[in-house]
Amino acid sequence: MLTHADIARLLPHGHPLVLVDRVAALEPGESIAGLKAVSTSELCYAHMTPGLPPERWAYPTSLQIESFAQCAAILWFETARIREVLDDQALIALAVRRCRFHAAAYPGDVMRHEARIDTIVHDHLFVRGETFVEDRCIASVGQMVAAIGSRRTLRDAGGTAQTTSESEASHG
Amino acid sequence: MVDRARMEELRELVAEVLELDPDEIEDHADFKDAYDVDSLRAIEVLAQIERRYRLDIPQRELADMTNLSAVYDVVSRYAGWPVAST
Amino acid sequence: MTGGAGVPFAAPLSAVDRVEVLHRDDGAALELRAEKSIDPGDPYMPGHFPGFPIYPGAFVPETVLQALAVAGGALDGRVPRIVALRELRLLAPLLAGDTLTCTATVTRRDEPGVLGVAARVRRGDGRPAARAELEVRFVDDGAHAR
Numbered sequence: 001m002l003t004h005a006d007i008a009r010l011l012p013h014g015h016p017l018v019l020v021d022r023v024a025a026l027e028p029g030e031s032i033a034g035l036k037a038v039s040t041s042e043l044c045y046a047h048m049t050p051g052l053p054p055e056r057w058a059y060p061t062s063l064q065i066e067s068f069a070q071c072a073a074i075l076w077f078e079t080a081r082i083r084e085v086l087d088d089q090a091l092i093a094l095a096v097r098r099c100r101f102h103a104a105a106y107p108g109d110v111m112r113h114e115a116r117i118d119t120i121v122h123d124h125l126f127v128r129g130e131t132f133v134e135d136r137c138i139a140s141v142g143q144m145v146a147a148i149g150s151r152r153t154l155r156d157a158g159g160t161a162q163t164t165s166e167s168e169a170s171h172g
Numbered sequence: 173m174v175d176r177a178r179m180e181e182l183r184e185l186v187a188e189v190l191e192l193d194p195d196e197i198e199d200h201a202d203f204k205d206a207y208d209v210d211s212l213r214a215i216e217v218l219a220q221i222e223r224r225y226r227l228d229i230p231q232r233e234l235a236d237m238t239n240l241s242a243v244y245d246v247v248s249r250y251a252g253w254p255v256a257s258t
Numbered sequence: 259m260t261g262g263a264g265v266p267f268a269a270p271l272s273a274v275d276r277v278e279v280l281h282r283d284d285g286a287a288l289e290l291r292a293e294k295s296i297d298p299g300d301p302y303m304p305g306h307f308p309g310f311p312i313y314p315g316a317f318v319p320e321t322v323l324q325a326l327a328v329a330g331g332a333l334d335g336r337v338p339r340i341v342a343l344r345e346l347r348l349l350a351p352l353l354a355g356d357t358l359t360c361t362a363t364v365t366r367r368d369e370p371g372v373l374g375v376a377a378r379v380r381r382g383d384g385r386p387a388a389r390a391e392l393e394v395r396f397v398d399d400g401a402h403a404r
Contacts, residue, residue: 017314043301043320044268053399056267061340062320063270070318093315094212099343121219122231124212145212212347 002026002074010077011070016043019067020074024112028078031116031129034071040107046127058104062126064131065096066109071113072127079117080148091125091146096143109133115141123148179244181187181228185224189217199241205248217243265327266322266338271301273321280361285386288364298354313352319343320390322358322377341372342393350387357382367368371395 002010002023011018025033038059048056073091075151115129125146133140180194187194192205203209207228214234217235222229227250235242248255264272274292282288297303298311304315319340328336352358362377372395379388 004327014305014308017302040286046301048268049266052266055397055399056337058268058339059398060268060270060320061343062273062314062316063321065319065343065346066314066316093348094345095348096315096343098345101341101343102341104339119219119223121222122215124215124219210347210349 002078005048007074010074013070017066018070019063020113021071023071023074026075026078026116028075028081029117030031031114032071032076032078032114033076034067034113036111036113037108038068038107038111040057045107054106055104056104056165059106059109059111061101064101064105065099065141068113068115068129068139068141069093069144070137072115072125072129072146075115075127076125076146079120090149092118092149093144093146094124095143095145096141096146099139101139103133103136103138105133105138111138115144118143120148123166173253174244174250177257178248178251179240181224182221182243183231183240184216185220187244189213189220200239202239206237221247224253227251261390262368265324265337266360267309267323267327270320271303272319273317273324273327274360279329284339288327288329290325291341291358292321292328292360292362293357294321295356296354296356296361303354308362313358314324315348318348318379318390319392320359321358321379322362322375322390322398323390323394325360325362326364326373326375331397336396336398338373338394339397340392344391344393346388346390346392348388350381350385352379352381352387353355357388369391 004021007020007023007102008018019036020034021033021037022037023032043062044063045057076091110134112132115127118126118128125148127144129141130137183197184194187197190213192258193217194246218229220225225247226232229250233246237246262272273294275294277290277292279288280291280347280367296313301313323338330338334338358378358379358381360377363374365374367374372393375392378386381387381396
């Protein structure tokens with residue numbers, strides 16, 4: 001099973017935007033369960049002042065989406081490996097659709113993102129899934145779409161890009 | 173002679189992907205101009221067609237699939253349906 | 259920019275520099291314009307990506323949310339929370355040094371307390387960078403349930 005060291009090696013993201021702590025389950029080509037612990041020591045809480053009510057510590061939805069997306073990316077990288085895809089590929093985020101956020105995660109919670117591949121077609125990856133805290137489903141992701149392209153296209157790409165290259169992510 | 177049943181199937185399929193009513197999809201209305209279909213939506217339409225009819229249609233055909241009638245033309249070639257008369 | 263200093267709730271960074279209310283129609287619709295300059299020194303940016311800063315697509319909803327929060331004056335202890343993301347479409351990269359402009363239209367939804375927000379984001383060169391359709395609820399303090 002992938003360790004946090006493997007995750008750091010796989011994702012082109014660097015600190016402090018590596019938002020997957022552990023892979024709990026992985027079936028290349030199928031699904032992944034990735035964990036991310038929420039902690040008060042994270043940057044998103046740096047500006048919080050004493051006296052704010054607890055609701056204000058809800059983990060930002062934007063970071064929750066990014067965390068889920070990184071789990072999906074790890075699933076893709078492992079899928080790509082078994083398909084012996086070129087090492088020079090990039091994942092370019094295109095769309096996120098039909099998501100509902102039922103409840104928030106708070107410091108002390110561990111988010112469990114369960115992502116499943118819907119299909120990979122015409123170099124486009126379609127995934128869906130849910131996010132749990134313990135046994136509560138706090139969010140459902142109807143669809144995330146990423147295009148699979150060469151790293152070369154990174155500069156002209158839309159939104160967030162992630163690569164299968166395991167070299168240091170210096171995009172020169 | 174177009175297979176009208178197939179044409180209507182395609183209309184429904186396209187409508188579903190675009191989240192529109194089938195009634196809104198006209199035979200010759202340009203996807204991009206009339207329905208704001210971008211490259212991602214086009215891929216999704218293509219993927220749905222391939223899944224529905226168990227076809228493999230190369231991505232390069234997308235360039236010609238600019239309206240519903242044109243979609244029919246392309247799909248009919250791969251699926252062996254009657255070809256539309258111009 | 260110091261963290262999410264502009265808003266009194268957890269946030270990855272300050273996702274808006276300036277918010278302008280273009281049109282306010284009491285009880286019905288609201289139109290906002292927000293700007294954000296992509297600063298590689300902002301929180302989280304060093305990680306996205308090391309040596310090649312790009313505004314994360316996931317931060318586009320954050321810009322929309324914070325624009326709403328700032329325009330709404332983080333009203334009386336009620337802060338907005340995204341409850342649904344109908345669509346986030348990413349069209350072009352937002353690179354360090356660029357400035358994004360977000361225009362958002364806010365309307366009431368049938369469900370009480372829920373607002374619909376339709377946002378378009380353009381880059382400094384005018385090219386569309388993203389669009390987002392989301393639903394927001396203003397959460398009352400004290401709603402926290404464990």
